[in-house]
Amino acid sequence: MTADVRASIAARAARELRPGEVVNLGIGIPNLIPGLLGGAHVFLHTENGLLGVGPRPKDGELEPDLVDAAKQPVTALAGAAYFDSAESFAMIRGGHIDVAVLGALQVSIAGDIANWALPGKDVLGVGGAMDLVVGARRVIVTMTATSSTGEPKIVPECTYPLTARGAADVVVTELSVFRLREGGLVLTELLGDATVDQVLAATGARFEVDLEDRRAA
């Protein structure tokens, strides 16, 4: 997957965010979003206990007690607040986080998400993934349409260990945007030069098509 593909997915996901929203960003593609927001101001929450995450620190401004959920150094913006982990996850489960943007290994056509464990691999790290997909008011999945071995990631049923059922509201890939409606994921937007046939070829499940805007770039 090229950096361009990752950036294009992040850029499209960034346009789902509205000014003033409280947003939790997962590791990987979602972490590219802060650089792509333009003027739209959102408040970034990190589950290890900070609302108001700022940019990475400059050299010489490193603060060892200030990291994000990926344990990477960050800064805190004016108006930021710190809190303990129980309160942080109360915010998440309690529906106070407007949007979670995160990656996934598989999303089923019913919106089920599998994003924390590969079958046959060590199932030893879940972190806050389950809490976030259950608790955030909107869940945006950012992922490439297919895996590194070419397998579709949008599937009829998740075969990987589940994170939560029916949790994905929006799925953004390099080809398209799907939205969850009654009855399952619907293809609502084609990105770049992608065609419905291309999306079909990269998707392991049947889906409905209801294109909102053919040229939304």
Place this chain on the structure above:
Amino acid sequence: MATAHGPIEPEEAVSAIRSGDTVLVGGFGLVGAPLTLIDALVERSDADELTIVSNNIGEPGRGLGKLLRQGRIKRGVSSFFTSNPEAVAAVNAGEIEATLVPQGTFAEAIRAAGAGIAGFLTPVGAGTVLSEGKEEHVVDGVPHVLERPIHGDVALVYAARGDELGNLWYRRTARNFNPLMATAARVTIAEVGEIVPVGQLEPESIHTPHLYVDELVLSR
């Protein structure tokens, strides 16, 4: 309680930990981890067969990763073992038992233990492999998992600042699980970066009131 006397040596503090104990250890990775107390436990204690409750089992050779290398951990309760590949390898080799808990459930279960709550229902994890063996209850049409509190025999926490009574103030994201763990064990040992006289911490700024803290240790 409160600390009736000043700080004690880390070696003396960790003598409260006995073989077979459940030890709650604060920190998100190494951020906010009581590294002086962990070193004392590694170097100056013989307690083994320990159950370690901590969000991560340190990093390779750092923090709780040192205790892991000594083979003194019988079981780990964590949300993310993966940050220490040696812990993952130890689990796969059958050298330690692993209980994996979603991070919010992990935090709330520790909070519940300190708050006298015998269990709680959360939608998180319902229908996944992490709820296997746990009671599920449907509430208002939504499946929930019954989670039980996580108690400790001893809690090891870190705060940037404490006063002589044991009131604690945490700095930035080093707070994480520390205030929760301070409430949830029979004996709480707080490692602090500095100790200030009583009255110097603003009452409104105290995160952990002193009644939760039994002993104070200064960071080395």
